[in-house]
Structures are given as structure tokens and as C-alpha cells.
Amino acid sequence: MTHVLYILMRTDMDSMNPGKAMAQAAHAANAFWFNGRISAVRQWAAQTQQGFGTTIVLDVTEPQLKHIVGKGIELGFAAECILDPTYPVRDGKTTHYIPVVTCGYIFGNKEDWALIHLLDGLELHK
Numbered sequence: 001m002t003h004v005l006y007i008l009m010r011t012d013m014d015s016m017n018p019g020k021a022m023a024q025a026a027h028a029a030n031a032f033w034f035n036g037r038i039s040a041v042r043q044w045a046a047q048t049q050q051g052f053g054t055t056i057v058l059d060v061t062e063p064q065l066k067h068i069v070g071k072g073i074e075l076g077f078a079a080e081c082i083l084d085p086t087y088p089v090r091d092g093k094t095t096h097y098i099p100v101v102t103c104g105y106i107f108g109n110k111e112d113w114a115l116i117h118l119l120d121g122l123e124l125h126k
Helices: 018-035 038-045 064-076 113-119
Strands: 001-011 054-060 078-091 094-109
Touching: 001 018, 001 038, 001 064, 018 038, 018 054, 018 094, 054 064, 064 078, 064 094, 064 113, 094 113
Parallel strands: 001 054
Antiparallel strands: 001 094, 078 094
């Protein structure tokens, strides 16, 4: 049984450049590690010698993110949306720091039909 941490990265934000996406993905992985169920984290960590398992980043829009995480929680998966309370948005020369849901995660057995169905049609993050 192979468990995968899927990070769901929003692609509908013009301000989400590659550097910001990497930072947000790190936030999602940290949230999984610290907020996830102990059994899920242990399963994932035990899959490799380095102490963490496979992570795949997928492209989503905000509605897709909220649907997948909500349905995932309902089905019993470890899943969460990540709120960045100080996401930087530039407006000319001014930077505003606003709360934004930037990404999320869902964790499960990659062969689980419910998880496969939830993630059906999503593309790898570019």
C-alpha cells in the first residue's frame, strides 16, 4: 500500500509565481506533518529511508480545492486548506498582506478508488 501526500496548488491566482508556490507547498507539507493524524504521518514517513514518502503537487482552482478538501474530510482522509494570513499582493508600489487560501493537501492510499475519483482529471503542477 503506497500512501501519497497530494498538495493541491491554486493556479487561479496571478500573483502565485513559482517561488510563492514553493513556499505555499512547504506550508502544506508542514501542516500535514504537524496537524495530520499521527497514524497517517507515520505511514508516510515509514515508506522511505529519508523519513518521508511521495509528494505530488496538482493544479487546482479555488472551487476545486475547497470541494476536494471538503469531500476528502467527509470521506475520512487527512485533508486541509492552507490559509496564508499574510499573503503578499502588490498594488503598484504598495504591498498588501491579506489572508488567502493558497493551497491544500489530501493524503491517502494512491490506489483508493475514492481518492482516485476525487483527483480525477487534475494535472501535475507546472
